[in-house]
């Protein structure tokens with residue numbers, strides 16, 4: 381895996397680095413201009429193993445100072461694949477320390493993973509990394525009962541969301557991991573852990589059955605589904621079928637089991 385630093389002629393016209401002057405872009409046709417995305421040039425400050433396959437990386441950069449992400453917003457890490465092509469991979473901002481410009485991300489090291497896993501496996505204190513963020517539309521809504529559904533990749537987001545809930549709002553999480561060794565405790569939620577065992581990641585069976593059990597057992601006002609793209613769709617249908625309408629469901633494919641777009645492993 382190659383970690384690239386994008387020279388200015390590679391940078392997208394819609395991106396500027398944190399050091400650029402925020403000049404007004406020319407708008408020759410009078411069309412609405414998209415706000416340029418700032419590329420944060422960061423350094424890996426620390427690295428810590430949370431489980432044998434989940435690593436916490438602390439990323440620091442001057443342009444992160446003062447930025448306050450919403451719970452479970454994420455970053456796009458700008459990487460290159462083995463062929464040198466630019467790719468992006470998304471990781472949840474697990475903790476932010478705006479005063480000192482530090483963000484923690486917890487990255488799962490997938491055995492058959494791509495550039496994201498390779499970056500996380502090789503990142504060491506002192507490594508440079510470029511990223512964009514905070515981004516993502518996920519927002520917590522006040523509700524009597526919250527249900528979070530996901531897998532290893534969603535653990536950081538589920539933990540961040542559950543911790544951000546106001547006192548008195550109950551959270552249940554249904555989380556599937558390959559084995560118990562992959563579990564990262566989520567103190568703020570009552571968790572139903574599922575073990576995938578020999579089944580392939582992306583097999584919906586176990587998560588669907590467990591979510592159906594939860595929906596029968598109690599009422600949930602707000603549901604967040606953060607899982608493999610096809611599983612996410614199947615669970616969203618199940619939840620709608622249980623009478624929880626689209627306004628109360630946030631569903632996001634965090635990865636795709638059988639589709640690998642050339643520039644990003646994350647579903648659009």
Ligand SMILES: Cc1cc2nc3c(=O)[nH]c(=O)nc-3n(C[C@H](O)[C@H](O)[C@H](O)COP(=O)(O)OP(=O)(O)OC[C@H]3O[C@@H](n4cnc5c(N)ncnc54)[C@H](O)[C@@H]3O)c2cc1C
Pocket residue numbers: 454469470471472473485486487488489490492493494495496497498516532533534536537581633634635636637640644645646647
């Ligand atoms: C908003 C958002 C936030 C996210 N936050 C996190 C986070 O905090 N931590 C985290 O670890 N991931 C997170 N993800 C998921 C992560 O971006 C994907 O898993 C990503 O595809 C990993 O990139 P990769 O380059 O290693 O593998 P890719 O090149 O994308 O895929 C290569 C192969 O790796 C395997 N693979 C990739 N991802 C998974 C997976 N999740 N489960 C099982 N097998 C997989 C598949 O076999 C796939 O074919 C997030 C995704 C989104 C959309």
